[in-house]
Amino acid sequence: MRTKIGVAAIMAVLAALLLPAAASAATIGEVAGSLEEKTSELNMTWVAVATVLVFLMQAGFMFLEIGFSRQKNAGTGVAKVLVNLAIVTIAWWAIGYGVAEGGGNDFFGDTGFFFHFGQSVAGEAVTGESAMLMLFGLAFCAVSLAIVWGTTLERIKFGAYVIYAAVFGAIIYPLVAHAVWGGGLLSDIGGKPVMDFAGSSVVHLTGAVGAFAALLLLGARKGKYDANGNPRVIPGHSMPLVGLGVIILWIGWFGFNGGSTFETAGNFFGEVMLNTQLAAAAGVIGASIAVYVKSKSLDVGMAGNGAIAGLVGITAPSGFVEYWAAPIIGLIAGLLVVFAVLAIDKLLDDPVGALSAHGLAGIWGTLSVGIFGSARLVSEGAAPGVWYSIFGSESFSASIGQLAVQGLAVLFTFVVVFAISIATFAIIKATIGLRVDDAEEEAGLDISSHGMYGYPEQFIPQPEYSTGLPSTMGTGAGVPAAAPAQMTATESSR
């Protein structure tokens, strides 16, 4: 709504200003038309920037997951992200985009398959603008898929990625995206739309539910639980890589949420990005406090999980809530993630905390729109949050109704994604198998699935450099004549 009013106002003013000139040079219609073109170009320039940021999140997932894995499973994380991104791209282009955005009925779209020029998608001709938006949608689908594999590290067969990625990109994610964003079932429930600005449920909960289905059929890593069923710690090998992954994801999220405005009108993306930052910061604080209270240590990984949880939490409400609500949403997500990780760890082996950081925080984020949604910002037909009916004058029944609609999005996402995912993984398990054998798992997926170590020097002896230093360097500089062959780290740094 904001856009159309904004654009119309600008066009009216400009048209009035240009009227005398227009009479001689161009008609009002021509000016308005060219203004509309320029507006689209400016909007898509912003979406292009956002798309690049969202694709950068693939690197974030890569480093986060590799850091939380052991050294013997480092290279496989790289191969996984590259292959998944490739397959989901083709699946989205051929089928997924049409299912998600191709008009159609309440459940799936029926145009836009094998996206190409000259085609009509949901009644509109394919243009550069629709290509840009289609690519932006793909970046989201790829993020959702990347979340799935967080629970499956260090033991899944590579073939499972290939098959599930195709199903996910063509069917699973597009069905959810169509329901909420493509004019499907959840875009109008008794007049109220589900409000999920950038995808707390559509993207993050979807990924986490897929992760849950995979984990149920895959089981825990060897050695994760002792004979009595108590969880044991399997530390990831690099906290610096985890940190790099978290920061890359955090930065990418500005495109994820900010780009979901699809436009530059009113500089509204600025509001969305500030909300995003406030929630991420509060997520770090919430998780750090919670883990410190629980274990008397400021856990590195949990601080990272807190950032992600805060970001996932604010993803749905980022365009619907006021600034004061964003840190509350992020803080609760951060607190939630720590207790959820510790509770889930007793039963399910989720090495990166995907079920908590993306699943529970995704549910919380989706529901939080029904609590904090501001009358100034909510979608047309939607009711403001419960907060405003308790502490303000909004209708209580309407806001409870909106909260229920938000809950319905959670339920729908869970049921649809879980049903198709568990079926897909069951078929994979029954045919090619879902899990590597014990020996392969012990040796690590790097050498057993990919034929090379992620860190070869860790396992393969390397030759020394020559027989020592060149003779010109062995004399003088106060180095004892006998020293070069026994050089130590201290000496060589002189």
Next chain:
Amino acid sequence: MKKIEAFIRHEAFEPIRTELLEKGFPSLSILEAKGSGRQKGIVERYRGSTLTVNVRPKLKLEVVVEDKDQALVVETILKHARTGEVGDGKIFVLPVEEAVRIRTGEGGEEVLQVHSDEEATV
């Protein structure tokens, strides 16, 4: 000939090496070792759970010397490796039957001798 194996703290190595070099014993090896003794393991905290690592990182220093030099080397190690706290490590002395310099094939105690300066600069 005697082989002296010393399990020491990492920080003790550099002063020991410096003094042994000054006293004419440049030949030694170190290995990164993990071991347990009277010192307790390390409790790590990871993602809100605890993990006890029962072995600690130490250095294993190996020096082979003529019998007459054994006491001197052991004293040097003791001098620098001892802090008085649990975890200082242990020294073992073992008999060595033979020593061969690979480059020349010569054997016997003389291969433990320090090189002359001209030889050592390569």
